[in-house]
Structures are given as C-alpha cells and as structure tokens.
Amino acid sequence: METNWNQLIERYLQNELSEEGKSAFEQELEVNPELREEMEMHQLIRSAAKRASQRTLIQQTGKLYLRNLRIKQLVLGIAGTAIVVAGIVYWINSKNNQTKQMTENASLKSSHENPSESAVRTDHNQQSNQPGGKSSLIQPTDWHETGETNPKYAASAGKHKLHSRDHVYYGLVKNSTDASADTLPAPRPTVAVLGYPKEKQPDGEPESPVNNQIDRNMLWVQKYDSVGKFNDLYCGYALVMDKSKFGFVDPDGKIFIPLIYDQLVVTTNIKSSKQKNKRQKKKVLYIPKRSGKDVKDCNEQIMKVSYEIYPTENSK
C-alpha cells in the first residue's frame, strides 16, 4: 500500500494525475492522516534532495575554481621560468659575442700595428722572449700570411725595386749570431734598429747586397704558406708552415727540420709530453723549452739534437 502511495504522491506532485485522480487524491489526503504524514515526508525529501544538489553544485564550482586557479598559476610559472631561461641564454650569448668581438678586434689591431711599428716590435720581441713562456713562443703576431699585402709595404718595396713582389717577408734574423743572414725587407725603422744606418737608409741604393739577399729570400719564402720569425727560442731558426704542416728553416731558407709535423709542442719535459700524446695519430714535433739565460747562449745543436734524439714515432 505504501509503495502505491509513493507513486501516487509522486505523480500528484509532478502534476501527472488527471483531474479526477487529483481531486480523489486530495480528498483522501484530507481524511487520511497517514497519507498526510507520508506526503509531508515526501516533500521534505524533495526539498532536501534539492538542497543537496545545490550544495554539490556549489562544491563543484569551488573545485573547478580551484583547479582553474592552479592551472593558471602553473601556466604562469612555466611561462615565467621560460622567460627567465631565455633571458639568461640571451645574456650569455651576447656576452660571448662581445668577448669574441673584443679578441677579434685586439688581434686585428695588433696585426695592423705590426708592420708599421717594426722597430717597436723588435724590442717587444726580445722582451717577450725573455720569460720564455709557452704563450710567448707562439704568438698570433708571430704569423703573417705572406699573401697579405700591406699597402705601406708595397710602397716601400716598390721603392727598393722589388718588382711586383706582393709577398713581403718581414721576419727578423737573430742579429747576434748571424749578421750576414739579415733578411730584412728593409723598411726604414727595422734597418735603424739593426744598426746599419748608412747602408740601408730609406733612400739608399737599391743595388745593395742586402737587397739581393732579400730577393733570394723572397723566393723561398714564397714556397710556404706562412713563415715565422727567426727566433732566439728556436736557436735562430724560423718556424714555417705549409699545407698545415710544420717545419723549421734556417736563415738561408734551407729546410732544417722537414715539414711533416701536424703539431708543435714546446716543453721542458719532452719524455712526459710524448707519453701524453702517445695515442694521437698526429705527428708531433717536440722542442725543448728554453728560458732565461738559456735563450742567450744558444747551443746550436740543442734543436738538432733534440730533434734527432726524440724523433716522433711516426717520423721516418
């Protein structure tokens, strides 16, 4: 019976009953207190259910709100870190570029200064030779592409009748040992430093023997990609490079150590350096590192001897 009432009440409240049924139900409601109670209960449940649904709706909204908030915060956080990282990367990059540019500028500057200030440079050379440090041995200024033509030089070369000589060698011979091996291209200041003021005046005769020597030197200089200075540290021999192989020549341009080496190592302890580079496939030329007074009293044989005693394994 109760279940029937349930249905009846439900249908009554949903307005699903016919007019007849409705009036009958209302009559029954009036006379039957049990039904009234049931009806009340039913309505209570309905409103309670409604209340519950509202509550869940609010709770859902709250959860949704919180979730959206979290997502927003997460997205903002990610975006923020991305911006910061990008900024740092950009900053580092720009800093690197700056330093690169600075070094490029510096090297450019020095290479520009060199030809015009050879007098200064000779002094500078000797100074830098004194400490005999590794860094001072092979300086960027040691190397001059022979293909590179300095207008000033071309001009002075023209003066000295070095016809169409684009490639000018301006390395210095070690003046203390071999004066005759003067390979100066004879620009004014260098000559003055070397102490041949009269013979090599800027307007001096082009037929001087020095010039012949230069001519001869020019020929062998041209054979190589690059020629270093005749350096005290190499006992007056000059480092030459051709097709990225290293070797040494004497002041006359004769090959002293053949150009078969990929790498040049200047070291105090040749044995240990050799040990270190054992695995490498490169051909390495080891040169004893000399410093201080060693540099001055150059044993002519030091270079040769070290080369003969410790030829690289790969050399023939």
Next chain:
Amino acid sequence: MIGTINMQQELKQLYRKWPDIRRYLKTLGCDPVSGEDIFQEALLIYVRKRESSDFELTVEPFFYVRNTCKLLWYNQARKEQKQISTELHENIEATEDAWFEKEMKIREVESTLAKLGAQCQELLQLFYGLGWNMVDIAKKIGLRNDKVAKAQKYRCLQKAKELIHEQELVVEPIKA
C-alpha cells in the same frame, strides 16, 4: 535546466570573488578553513533565495553573499564563544517558529539522504534538484532506460523514507 546552467555561471562569477571574501572574513577574525565553509553556506543561501519567487535582489550578488558571510560568521562565532547565548538562542528559536522547524527538518533529512547509495543520491539530486527528465538521468547514471530509472527512483525514495523513520525512532524518545 537552463536555470541551473545560468546558476552555475553565476556561481562561477561569485567564486571569482572568493579571495576578496576570504580577506574580508579574515579581517573579522575567521580562519581560512571555516571561511570556505561559510562562503559555501552563504552561496547556498543565495541560490535558494534566488529560486524562491518572492525574493528580490536589491544589491549586487557579491554584496549579498558577502553580507551573508558576515552574518553566518557572527552566528558561528557566537556559538563557539560560550554557552551564555543559549538562552538567547532558544528565544530566537521560539520566535522563528514554523520556518525554523521546517529548516531543521530539511537539514535532518538532507543528512539522512547522505547515507543513501551514491547512485540514489545522484538520481534524487538530478531529478528534484536540477529537474532533469528521466531519460537523461538514465543515460547519465548508466541505467538501461527511463523506466528502469523511474523504478530506481521509487526504490530510492522508499529507502530514504525508511531511513528517516529509523532516525525518528531514535530521536523520538528524546523529544518526549
């Protein structure tokens, strides 16, 4: 159904103001945990008020909800303070007569409904609260068709009534 969607939108709008209300409640000395409860309760009151026909909103919803929050918090704080106010409380109960009694009953029933199964709860809420039709409800809660859903609804009602009767049996001796 359209009404509930609107209501949801409105609730979202109001929820965006939650940080403001939280700050406001904080100035009144409310801790954040009960703050959220109060806020949700206030929203509930607002929703219910909106649905009754004789309710006219004279201020913006935000201010209404904020004010409700304030009153609710005062009420709670007073209850929490001491039992001095019990006398006063009874007086209030006496004055608020029928409405209050009904309100208490609804709350009681609501807590009883929470003891029903999850499916029953959802069904009753969807049907009575959101006014969905039986076909949609059947689809939503995974019943075969609207007839099954309807039968299920009666079963749920019956169960709810039984639960309430049980409760009353327990409660009645205290009443007497």
